[in-house]
Amino acid sequence: MEVWSGILDSCPGLLCCVVNIRGRLVYATHGYKAIAARLLGHRCEEGRNYPPLINELDKTIHEVLTAACLGKTNAIEISEKGRVWNLTASPLRITSKKIEGVVIRIMRSENADGNESRNSPPIIRTNPEILNSVPFRACIVDSNGVIISANKFLLHGFNTALTGRKITDIAEPEAESDLNDAIANRSGKADCRMYEVNTKENFYTFDDSIYHDEELNTKDSKDEAQDTKKDIPEFRHVRLHASPIQWDDKDAVMLTFEDVTEYTRTHEQLRKLLTFEPSTGLLNRRGMQHVILRKIGESIMTAGHLSLIMMCIDNFKSINKAKGYMSGNRVLRDFVYAMKKFLAEYNNISMGRWSGDEFMILAHCSGAYGVVIADELRTRMQDISVSAGVADLTDGGYVSVNEFVGAAYDAMTDAKDKGGNQTILARRK
DSSP states (O other): OHHHHHHHTTSTTOOEEEEETTSBEEEEOHHHHHHHHHHTOOOOOTTSBSSOOOSHHHHHHHHHHHHHHTTOOEEEEEEETTEEEEEEEEEEEEGGGTEEEEEEEEEEOSOOSOOOOOSOOOOOOOOHHHHHHSSSOEEEEOTTOBEEEEOHHHHHTBSSOOTTSBGGGGBOGGGHHHHHHHHHHTOEEEEEEEESBOOSSSOOOOOOGGGSOTTTTOOOHHHHTTOOOOOOOSEEEEEEEEEEEEETTEEEEEEEEEEOHHHHHHHHHHHHHHHEETTTTEEOHHHHHHHHHHHHHHHHHHTOOOEEEEEEETTHHHHHHHHOHHHHHHHHHHHHHHHHHHHTTSSSEEEEEOSSSEEEEEESSOHHHHHHHHHHHHHTTTTOOEEEEEEEHHHHTOOSHHHHHHHHHHHHHHHHHTTSSOEEEOOOO
16 A cells, blocks of 8 residues: 555546455545545545445446456546546556556546547456456357356356357347347447346246236136146346457457346336236237237238227126126126137237227238137127127228227227127228
C-alpha cells in the first residue's frame, strides 16, 4: 500500500485505484475515492472486494475488470448530468513483486461515441487462476466457439465437462446463429437456454394454480389416470456477453454468463396472465387477436385457407338465471372439456374464449371444412345446444382482423337468431 500511495498520489489529479487478482482493493487515490462515491456510490475500503456488486453498473464494471485480468484493456462510459466519464481497466503485471491485478482509472471522456480502444490486447499465458478469481461464471472460447477454459463458478453450475466442447452444444439450437455471430464479431450478447445445468438449487418456479377455476379444470377420472407428472426441464435462461481477448497468442473470446431465468420466467408468466383466460387455460380475447393477426400473415404468405369458427352456448343466460351460477359453471366446464378433447385430434388449431359463453377456433382449412369441424363438435356436446358461425379468410377477402372476426360473429348470431343449434357459413357481402 505504501508503494502505491507513493506512486499514485505523486500525480496530482490522478483518479486511480489498484485491484489485485483476487478482486480486493489494494489502494485508491483520494481523488478516485471522491469520484467513485459520487459516480458509482462506492466506499473504497482497502482489503475489501471491489466493486461491491451493489447495482447493475457494478456487474458491468466486474466484466471490465475480468477482461483486464485476462490481459485486455477495456473501458465503459458513465453519464452524469450531461458529463461523460470514462472508466478504464488495464492489466497490471509486476513479476518481481509477484503482483497481478488491475489498474482502474476514471477520467473525463473527450469523445462520447462509446468506441473502445482499438489497441491490440496484450498476450497472456494460460492461467486458469485468473478466471477463477472473477466472482461470476466465465469461460474462454476460441474462434470456432470451442471452450478452452472455464472457471470454477461456471463448472459448478453444470453437470457435465465443458472444456473441449462447443458452446453451441450446451445451448438450445435456436440460439446457434446469435452465438456464432457474437463469437465471430468477438463482441455482443446472445440470449439462450442452457441445458445440462445444475437446476436443483435456486430453480425458479411459478405456482399458477391459484388462478385456475377448479370446476372448469376438472377432468374425468379415466383421463386423470392417463396424466403423468412432467419433470422440471433441466435448463436455465442465460444471457451470454462476449468480449475480445488473446489467449496463448491467439485471438479468443471471453464469455460471461448472466442467469436471467427468474426474469424470463416472470416475464413469461405475466405474458400468460395478459393473454390467457385463467379459469379455462384458453387464450383470452387479447391473445386470440394476436394469434389471428399472425396467422393471417402466414396464410397470405402461403396462399392457404384460414377459417375462424365462433361458437356460443344457446340460452346460457337463461340457464344462469333459472338454475343459478353453479349450474351455468358446470355447463361451461362440460363445453370447454369437450372442445379441448375434440380439438386435440387436430393439428395447427388455436382456440380461445371471446367472452363469457362465446368461444372461437382458428384453423388452417377452408370455410366448408370449418363447418364440418363445428358440426362435429356440436354433436359431441350431448345436452348442450351450440350455435356456430364460420368465416373463411380467402373466400371472404377480409382486409382486417375486425372484419374477419365480425363476419364469423355475425354468422354465429344469425345461427342463434334462427333457432340455434346450427352452423352458418359467412358469405361475402
